[in-house]
Amino acid sequence: MARLFPYMHIHDFLSDELNAEILAYAVKRQLDFKQSVIYSGGIKKISESRISLTLKNFEPYKTIIQESIRKRVPALVDGLKLSKFNAGEIETEFVSYGDRSLFKSHIDTAVHKKTEKPRVISVVYYLHSIPKKFEGGNLRIHTISIGEEKEHSIDISPDNNSLLAFPSFAPHEVRPVIAPGIDFKDRRFAINCWILKA
Numbered sequence: 001m002a003r004l005f006p007y008m009h010i011h012d013f014l015s016d017e018l019n020a021e022i023l024a025y026a027v028k029r030q031l032d033f034k035q036s037v038i039y040s041g042g043i044k045k046i047s048e049s050r051i052s053l054t055l056k057n058f059e060p061y062k063t064i065i066q067e068s069i070r071k072r073v074p075a076l077v078d079g080l081k082l083s084k085f086n087a088g089e090i091e092t093e094f095v096s097y098g099d100r101s102l103f104k105s106h107i108d109t110a111v112h113k114k115t116e117k118p119r120v121i122s123v124v125y126y127l128h129s130i131p132k133k134f135e136g137g138n139l140r141i142h143t144i145s146i147g148e149e150k151e152h153s154i155d156i157s158p159d160n161n162s163l164l165a166f167p168s169f170a171p172h173e174v175r176p177v178i179a180p181g182i183d184f185k186d187r188r189f190a191i192n193c194w195i196l197k198a
Ligand SMILES: O=C(O)CCC(=O)C(=O)O
Pocket: 103, 108, 124, 138, 139, 158, 172, 173, 174, 190, 192
């Protein structure tokens, strides 16, 4: 059977206070979240394969998240069994998923500018209100099958205040979110981070 890519899922990543503060901040910025895009052949476009809303600037939390991840780069490289590399910039975006949001199977290594450094590790910090108001929205990591091997996958639940890390080259998808009629504050929120090669 094809082997799964290593991944790390860390619960209670930030303090409860900071977690609640970031979620409240996202709700306050509701109108600044814009339709998410994908890059296909270097061109930015809106696509049915990625349905969500994205916020690019979210200081001071952007820096707070980047710093807490940077401290853990050696542990992530170790845990994901990757070869050591010099970590450079940590790219980030804040994404919000409502009813019928999804992100079909893809890899994160595609870069949209020639000058951009490659993404090595994908890290996602999840937030949602308690009790959780949506269903679905699991992150599914697929195996790559060689020859006759059967493809399989693992589903990871986007639990509030948890951090998921996996190699950016692993195929993955966000399963459809089912949440008819929910308020913006009850959506599935994720802060995507990519650790780039220096
Ligand atoms: O939200 C997630 O679980 C992952 C999102 C993702 O794969 C991406 O934005 O590239």
